[in-house]
Amino acid sequence: MKCTKCGEPAVINMRQHRLGLCAEHFLEWVPTQVERAIEKYAMFAPGERVLVAVSGGKDSLSLWDILLRLGYPAEGIYINLGVPQGDYSNVSQQKVEQFAAQHGAAFRVVNVQAEYGQTIPQVAHRKRGRSTCSVCGLIKRHIMNQVTREGGYAVLATGHNLDDEAAVLFQNTLHWATGYLARQAPVLPASHVGLARKVKPLIRLYEREMAAYALVRGIDYIYEECPYSRGATTLFYKQLLDQLEETSPGAKQSFYLEFLQARAEGRLLSSEAGEVELHGCSHCGQPTTAPGLCAFCRLWQQEEVNHGDTEYAE
Ligand code: Q46
Ligand code: ZN
Ligand code: ZN
Numbered sequence: 001m002k003c004t005k006c007g008e009p010a011v012i013n014m015r016q017h018r019l020g021l022c023a024e025h026f027l028e029w030v031p032t033q034v035e036r037a038i039e040k041y042a043m044f045a046p047g048e049r050v051l052v053a054v055s056g057g058k059d060s061l062s063l064w065d066i067l068l069r070l071g072y073p074a075e076g077i078y079i080n081l082g083v084p085q086g087d088y089s090n091v092s093q094q095k096v097e098q099f100a101a102q103h104g105a106a107f108r109v110v111n112v113q114a115e116y117g118q119t120i121p122q123v124a125h126r127k128r129g130r131s132t133c134s135v136c137g138l139i140k141r142h143i144m145n146q147v148t149r150e151g152g153y154a155v156l157a158t159g160h161n162l163d164d165e166a167a168v169l170f171q172n173t174l175h176w177a178t179g180y181l182a183r184q185a186p187v188l189p190a191s192h193v194g195l196a197r198k199v200k201p202l203i204r205l206y207e208r209e210m211a212a213y214a215l216v217r218g219i220d221y222i223y224e225e226c227p228y229s230r231g232a233t234t235l236f237y238k239q240l241l242d243q244l245e246e247t248s249p250g251a252k253q254s255f256y257l258e259f260l261q262a263r264a265e266g267r268l269l270s271s272e273a274g275e276v277e278l279h280g281c282s283h284c285g286q287p288t289t290a291p292g293l294c295a296f297c298r299l300w301q302q303e304e305v306n307h308g309d310t311e312y313a314e
Helices: 023-039 059-071 085-103 111-118 120-126 132-150 162-172 178-183 207-217 233-247 250-263 295-300
Strands: 013-014 019-021 048-054 074-080 109-113 156-157
Touching: 013 207, 019 023, 019 059, 023 059, 023 162, 023 207, 048 132, 048 233, 059 074, 059 085, 074 085, 074 132, 074 295, 085 109, 109 111, 109 132, 109 250, 111 132, 111 233, 162 178, 162 233, 162 250, 233 250
Parallel strands: 048 074, 048 156, 074 109
Antiparallel strands: 013 019
């Protein structure tokens, strides 16, 4: 496969875009996708201070890298959860420190145990009824919100990619969790006093593209996932969506981005969502979506059948 832009050997083939790119053009293309998301969803403006939630993984470190390359004053926040397995928390903190040193980027660390007396697994053990991840999510949200507000940052940016968001959307759709569906967005506004604005600039990019970006760009990240993420239901939904993507390139992208579009246009879950304007067919009088002849009558007129209107079905 050759680069669509210059003909050099491609490092990645993105079937959903019918685009293969060499290393140089791929490293150019990824930030343009991020910039497009930032602008389209009015995430933040040039010059506004952005706090990036970094875990030491490929997505968040790449996001930080991309925002710096785009010229945004992006600082990092790393929360040390105190996960002891495989020295996960300490190794991931080292990756963050290393990245910050290489890029001369400002960051801060909040160590949950040092700050509040217990690690996340210890708190979860004490609260037996709750899973480690739910305790962790709660604590992380609280700390990030606080640091964003108190540090005077315009927004908190997280490294959720399109696969992450599509998996959550899939899960919410399967359960018709309408409240979550209404709120799942690339921008969560500061809708309440004391609530920080949150944004997800990577939502146009697939997970494999983020992995390729980190690799090609030489970003050293922690390969291991958090040990508690094993068996998470979102992983299962990601696999299902990947199967779909395999036979139908672009399925993940359209599933998620068209959901956002439909909701922005008010076509989602409202009582008017399924309503279309109908006209009487000029020949038979039966209802049709386009003025003039209905699709049935056109069929017998030996004209071109598919004019884009549809038969009215009850
Ligand atoms: S860090 Fe925390 Fe995740 Fe680990 S304990 Fe669960 S929620 S899996 S994003
Ligand atoms: Zn090229
Ligand atoms: Zn509180």
